[in-house]
Amino acid sequence: MKAFHPLAICLMVIGMMLAAGCTGSRNPPASPSAPVAVSPSPLPIQTASFTMGDHYLQKSYSFQGENDVRTEQFRVSNPSWGIQFTVMPLNENLQYCWFEMQVTNMDTGHEDTYGYGRDKGFERKQQYPMYITGSYTVVMKGNRVKVDVDVAQRIP
Numbered sequence: 001m002k003a004f005h006p007l008a009i010c011l012m013v014i015g016m017m018l019a020a021g022c023t024g025s026r027n028p029p030a031s032p033s034a035p036v037a038v039s040p041s042p043l044p045i046q047t048a049s050f051t052m053g054d055h056y057l058q059k060s061y062s063f064q065g066e067n068d069v070r071t072e073q074f075r076v077s078n079p080s081w082g083i084q085f086t087v088m089p090l091n092e093n094l095q096y097c098w099f100e101m102q103v104t105n106m107d108t109g110h111e112d113t114y115g116y117g118r119d120k121g122f123e124r125k126q127q128y129p130m131y132i133t134g135s136y137t138v139v140m141k142g143n144r145v146k147v148d149v150d151v152a153q154r155i156p
Contacts, residue, residue: 050082050129053153061149063099063142064090070140073106074151076133084127084150087116091144094122099142101149107134116145129154 056074063070089097098117104110114120114128140147 050127051155052082052084052150053155055150055152056081057138057149057151059149060146061140061142062090062146063140064144066143068142072138072140073136074138075135076130078153079131079133080129080154080156081131081152082127082129082154083114084125084152085114085116086125086148088124088146088148089144090146097144099145099147100140102139103130104137104139105132105134106137108132116147 056076057072059072061070083101083103085099085101087097087099091097094117098115098120100113100115100118100120103112103114110132112128114126116122116124116126136151138149138151140149
């Protein structure tokens with residue numbers, strides 16, 4: 001039996017790739033299509049799932065207008081903590097309903113923003129695990145929503 005030459009092996013591999021379609025473009029060719037109407041629909045938000053323990057902050061807020069702002073301050077003593085909020089829209093037209101929460105660690109100046117509506121998606125219940133202790137300020141804004149906020153230790 002004759003041994004295969006390296007050139008013959010390479011040609012066979014290339015031939016199999018062409019036959020299988022492995023060398024084609026990954027993107028299908030663009031085809032004209034009718035415009036699609038976009039309506040406010042829930043966008044998937046990757047959130048963790050955990051149980052809340054001892055509370056640093058637990059309140060309900062109602063935001064009726066664009067200029068409604070609420071500020072809360074608290075100190076976190078356990079590095080295993082989290083933020084959870086549940087939003088209830090107060091208007092049938094979701095484009096008018098939004099909520100934004102800006103969380104600032106006053107010790108480091110690090111800032112995170114979470115929310116509902118506008119560019120944040122329409123997931124009504126959201127949870128965010130947090131990991132750094134310190135003094136925190138939370139500034140909340142919203143329009144035509146009721147929001148239940150829970151900031152507490154996480155129970156893994």
